Amino acid sequence: MTDCQHCHKPTKQASANMLCANCREDYWTMIYQLGHVQLPTLRSIMLRQAHIGTPAHTPNKGNAPLPIDVHAQDLIEESEAWLAEQAGKIRAAYAGYDWRKAWYAIISNKHTILTMSTAADDYAALEHITRRNEQALTPEDELIILGTCPNCHSMLTGTPDAESVTCQDCHSEWAAPAIKAARDQRLWQVQITGTPSDAAKELKRYGLTISRNLISQWLKRGKLHATPTEHKRQYTFNLGELAALLDCHR
Incomplete structure (x- = not known):
């Protein structure tokens, strides 16, 4: 009985370099999603739905060069490099394949990939790549x-x-x-005295968007425990409480 080299839970694997059954399944799913979903989508964003940069001016009536989404390009390069490295471990010649052929080579050699001595490190690297890709592909x-x-x-x-x-x-x-x-x-330690509009502006500094009307509604309904001041429509707000209410409101 040894520990899985990724999740560190006990496993019956004979080799200390191997992954447990659950990690092997998750690892293989990530590999499949990388080539089947993430890379094609990222390449589509980079080549046909790019939004960073502006088309260069051309003196003739031809089409201007398509701008490239440089962030998507970075993610693509990192993903393709991982595929090339893994394919090269199967057979040296595979390292020169384009990303799709490299992915097919990996998919066709499941047992070899999952039982490599470097599987745990390769899985950890792929997790990092996958998380970055998922964040980039998630609508704002x-x-x-x-x-x-x-x-x-x-x-x-x-x-x-x-x-x-x-x-x-x-x-x-x-x-x-x-x-x-x-x-x-940090927010629970911050208080501000002012109007609901002032509180909304202060929260915006922390990246939290909230309308003054919503804060006023919470005050009227007793959801917000702000302390009234001697000045009309002014309260002492706790930003932590406002942030917590905002999380529940989403």
Whole structure:
């Protein structure tokens, strides 16, 4: 009995380098999704739905060059490099394949891929790539502000159920629950005295968008425990409470 080298749970595998049954299944699903869904979609974004950059001017009546989504291009290069590396481990000649042929080679050699001595490290690398791809492919209206990067203090966004988040500026990877907890903890320590409009503007500095009308509604309904001041329509707000109510309202 040894421990799985990825999840570290006890497994009956004979080799300490192997993955447990659950991790093998999850790893294989990620490999399949990378070539079947993520890479084709990213390439479509880069080549046909690009939105970063502007078409160059051409003196003739021909079509201007299509702008390239450079972020999608970076993700594609990282994904293709991973596929090439794994294919090359099966047979050296496969390392020179284009991404689709490399993926087919991997899919055709499932047992070899899952039982490689480097499987645990390869799986961890693919998890990182997959998370970045998923974040890029998630519509913006489904993303929320998770907090700020402890390394460069840039804003971190992700899906509500994200387990990890990668900073788009410094590329550091963090556990999403810890980032959100740090954000919420800081907000509970911050108070502001002013109108609902002032509170909304202050929350915006933390990346949280809320309307003054919604804050006023919470005050009228008794949902918000802000302390009235001697000035009309002014209260002392706790930003942590406002953020918590906003999370419930989404």
